[in-house]
Amino acid sequence: MKVKADILAQEQELLAVFAEVRRDNQTLRVEGLGHRLQRPAGEPATRSYSLTGWNDIVAYHPADLVVTVEAGMSVKALNRILAEHGQWIPLTVxxxxxxxxxGAVSAGLDGIWRGGYGSFRDRVLGLRVLTPGFGAIQVGAAVVKNVAGYNLSRLFFGSRGTLGIITQVTLKVSPLPQSRRYWAWEGSLSEMSAKANDLMGWATPWAGIAFIADPSQKGTRLWAAWHGVAETVDYLAATKEPGSPDLPLMTRPWKPGAVTLKGAVPRKTVQDVIGVWENGLLAVEWQSGGFLGTLSEEDAPRMENWIRERSGGVAVLSGLHEDLPVPPALMPIWKRLKDAYDPQAILG
Structure with a gap:
């Protein structure tokens, strides 16, 4: 575990970078592993800073199901440590x-376990953030139950580093499931939708139920995972379908597109969004409506509008994007936040 003196030294280094960027009239982009980089249509950031060296455990209390890590630690590396204590963070994109x-917090990520384990955002108990306006601030709390005041951690979730740089994250962890079982089917979209509804009659909640639409393959793939006690898994395998102890979500590697979109749609429109998604990969979690998909630069704006018109949420996760204007009702709030946390707009 990293000692406090080393943490403070790292923070001073980054605060010095803030000062240099401000002095040189530049903008700053902080990067992790680089998978979720956006390419704004305007001028790019003029300086970058990597957080991958910030990758230690700060505090871990297995009995309390709480861990605090530096922002540069990868999810897989964290899960290897947690697994030694029979725990994990259920985040698989x-x-x-x-x-x-x-990076997962800053990009507002979620994954295939959202339906069974809840959203990743709800696991974020607290953050340490370096801001140009206030320096180092601590938001949230290192406890599972925290009911006092506003949950400022959500202000930074999905903020893409525009208000401050996340340096530490406190997360609620889950016990590793005692047993797991996986199923997969392929067929027409209507057949797979009927099958997904049938699964909800088997048992609930599933760890994950996902539709995969791949333009290079015929039909739609339905993938389901059950996590729980061995007795339930054995019952499902014996009375429904055998399934498999290990079955990948994808039948081939995910092929990146020019633009990657993420978000969620109302469950009643899951079948519709799969039907209109063209010329790109799409994965949709059936229970929550959470999705991840790739599109061309030409098709992405069309799908963004389609999703918003149906009360869904959507954002560009990576690739080229046009900055969407802040709704007029929210502009005064956004301006006050930006002026307070990043008054010289060095974070874009």
């Missing part, structure tokens, strides 16, 4: 990439 913990 459909494209199979390994993200840093800080």
């Amino acid at each position: 459909a494209d199979g990439q390994d993200d840093t913990v800080g």
Whole structure:
């Protein structure tokens, strides 16, 4: 575990970078493993800073199901440590990439376990953030139950580093499942939708139920995972279908597109979004409506509008994007936040 003196020294180094960027009239982009980089249509950042060296455990209390890590530690590396104590962070993104913990928070990631384990955002108990306006700040708390005041951790979740740089993340962890079982089917979209509804009659909640639409393959793939006690897994295998102890989500590696979109749609529109998604990979979690998909630069704006018109949420995760204007009702709030946390706009 990293000692406090080393943490403070790292923070002073990054604060010095803030000062240099401000002095030279530059903008700064902080990077992790680089999987989720956006390419703004305007001028790019003029300086970058990597957090991959910030990759230690700060505090870990297995009995309390709480861990605090530096932002540059990858999710897979963290899970290897947690597994020694029979625990894990259920965050697996459909494209199979390994993200840093800080990058996952900053990009607002979620994954294939959202339906069974809840959203990744709800696991974020607290953050340490370096801001140009206030220096180092601590938001949230290192406890599972925290009901006092505003949950400022959510202000930074998905903020893409525009208000401050996340340097530490405190997370709620889960016990590793005692037993796991996986199933997969392929067929028409209507057949797989009926099958997904049938699965909900088998048992609930599933660890994950995902549709995979791949333009290079015919039909739609339905993948399901059950995590729980061995008796339930054995019952499902014996009375429904045998399944498999290990079955990958994808039948081939995820192929990146020009633009990657992420978000969630109302469950009633899951079948519709699969039907209109063209010329790109798409993974949709059936229980939550969470999705990840690739598109061309031409098709991405069309799908963004389609999703918003149906009360869904969508954001560009990586690739070229146009900055969407802040809704007029939110502009005064956003301006006050930006002026307070990043008054010289060095973070873009």
